Amino acid sequence: MTNQERLNIEIKGITLTTDELSVYLAENGLNANDTYNTTDKAQTRKIYEAALSILESIANQPQLMKNYTSDDQTVSQLHENLMARIDQLENKIRKMKIEESKAANTNGSFFMLFDR
Template sequence: MNNIQRLEMETKSISLNQSELIVYLQENNLQPHTEYNAQSATNKRNIFKSALSVLESVANSPDTLKNIKHEDMSVSDFATNIQNRIDQLDHKIRTLKTDEQAQFNSNTFMLFDK
């Protein structure tokens, strides 16, 4: 599975052009056709950041919201659900460590330094 396929998996039911997905991935330091590395904390974090960018883009476009609505869900329900997913992803991104942070495996940090 490559990075663009992983991003599509994370943003199911939101269909965007491949070129748009590529831009979102590149903005988050990922190459779209490179193999997805599930063991890499940084790669996983960047996929989630890309998915967050996609969702924020959809949430900021009323025309897109109208087009994506499902048969049993109103636009306002969809907007509420997408905002909840944005909040979840934002929290997940803030709690995920990068590869460099995971190496140190410490939950402490230096508050003051001389």
């Protein structure tokens, strides 16, 4: 599986061209055709960051923020649901960065600012 295929899994239902996906991946330091490594947490975080960028781009399109009715079904509150998903991704990315920084600081050094 490539990075582009993994990003497509994360943004399922959002249709973008391969060039657009490549740009979002490149902006987050990934090559679209490189193999996705499931054990590389930094690479996974970058995929999430690319997905977040895509969602933020969608959120910047006010013409999409209206209610749709199709066959007696109404799709409403797109904006609220989109913002909730953006918040979820931001929290996930933030937690991953904290976990990565904790893993990087396991060399035994410890600094205590206040001592009682």
